[in-house]
Amino acid sequence: MATIYAKAFGKTILFGEHAVVYGQPAIAVPVNAVYAKATIEALPKTNSHDALIVLPNLGITRNLSDFADNDPIRTAISITRDYLSIKMLPAMMITIASNIPIAAGLGSSAAVAIATIKAVSQFLGFSLENKEINDLAFQVEIIQHGKPSGIDNSTITYNQPLYFVKDYSMELLVLKNPIKIVIADSGIRSLTKEVVAEVRALYQKEPDTTGMIFDQIGDISKKARAEIEKGHLKMIGNLMTLNHQLLVRLGVSCNALDNLVDVALGNGAYGAKLCGGGKGGIIIAVTPEIHIEKVISALITNRAANVFMTTIGSTRDKE
Numbered sequence: 625m626a627t628i629y630a631k632a633f634g635k636t637i638l639f640g641e642h643a644v645v646y647g648q649p650a651i652a653v654p655v656n657a658v659y660a661k662a663t664i665e666a667l668p669k670t671n672s673h674d675a676l677i678v679l680p681n682l683g684i685t686r687n688l689s690d691f692a693d694n695d696p697i698r699t700a701i702s703i704t705r706d707y708l709s710i711k712m713l714p715a716m717m718i719t720i721a722s723n724i725p726i727a728a729g730l731g732s733s734a735a736v737a738i739a740t741i742k743a744v745s746q747f748l749g750f751s752l753e754n755k756e757i758n759d760l761a762f763q764v765e766i767i768q769h770g771k772p773s774g775i776d777n778s779t780i781t782y783n784q785p786l787y788f789v790k791d792y793s794m795e796l797l798v799l800k801n802p803i804k805i806v807i808a809d810s811g812i813r814s815l816t817k818e819v820v821a822e823v824r825a826l827y828q829k830e831p832d833t834t835g836m837i838f839d840q841i842g843d844i845s846k847k848a849r850a851e852i853e854k855g856h857l858k859m860i861g862n863l864m865t866l867n868h869q870l871l872v873r874l875g876v877s878c879n880a881l882d883n884l885v886d887v888a889l890g891n892g893a894y895g896a897k898l899c900g901g902g903k904g905g906i907i908i909a910v911t912p913e914i915h916i917e918k919v920i921s922a923l924i925t926n927r928a929a930n931v932f933m934t935t936i937g938s939t940r941d942k943e
């Protein structure tokens with residue numbers, strides 16, 4: 625049988641993280657500069673029905689049955705097999721490689737799950753619809769993140785900019801023009817599950833103030849949608865910085881992220897904010913074309929672990 629492979633890109637949240645868990649709208653986009661790739665080869669000479677899993681980034685080669693029951697890769701494979709009503713997997717080797725930094729706000733866990741679900745289903749002879757892939761990936765995200773909104777798996781599955789309201793609607797966002805975004809990684813790793821739980825505890829302790837912050841973030845997402853559709857970079861940037869300030873009030877930023885946001889703003893960015901769970905991971909900045917190089921080199925000088933650029937809203941990437 626031919627080798628099968630499937631790819632899934634990273635994602636970033638332009639507006640609305642955390643508030644999205646409480647029903648506010650959020651805007652997320654795929655990041656095609658990073659991706660996870662699952663490759664499957666048959667092992668015809670093996671009698672075992674246990675898949676061999678190779679994770680080159682982590683230096684791991686192990687049988688699937690040796691992974692913990694709640695391991696995200698094991699979960700992605702078993703829910704796909706169950707969904708397709710396959711009793712026993714054929715002998716196969718699944719290699720999952722990714723250049724998406726883990727726990728950095730770039731959707732690494734969702735991308736790995738989606739690449740795995742796509743490759744396994746194709747290898748078993750099925751061509752799943754995006755909705756089916758998304759539903760399966762959401763189940764993996766629930767095990768991984770506790771109570772996720774579903775924005776990460778949806779953005780990555782559909783591979784399009786999304787205006788997303790949890791349990792309600794998901795609209796493809798059409799950008800007037802492609803937008804260049806500078807992404808700077810603080811190098812600090814932080815688990816989304818833990819930060820989401822901290823925000824939940826804050827909401828329980830101070831429901832009025834926290835609820836008001838969620839509402840304000842939701843208003844920003846609504847305004848940002850209109851500005852993105854019109855292509856008003858400066859307004860998009862202003863709204864990003866406002867969104868960052870509200871995330872600071874939610875307690876999900878940290879000195880390193882605030883510093884990177886200030887460096888981007890001090891070097892000509894229209895706006896900047898942390899992305900994803902926070903307390904580490906990445907910031908993004910929207911910058912006028914003439915200042916992009918300056919912003920990138922200032923972020924590098926000011927201790928960003930990695931800085932790169934991505935263009936959102938261009939033609940869809942091949943999977």
Ligand code: MEV
Pocket residue numbers: 637640641642643644645729769771772773774775776816820900901
């Ligand atoms: C994580 O990328 C985004 C959060 O809003 C959590 C979620 O939506 O599930 C922090």
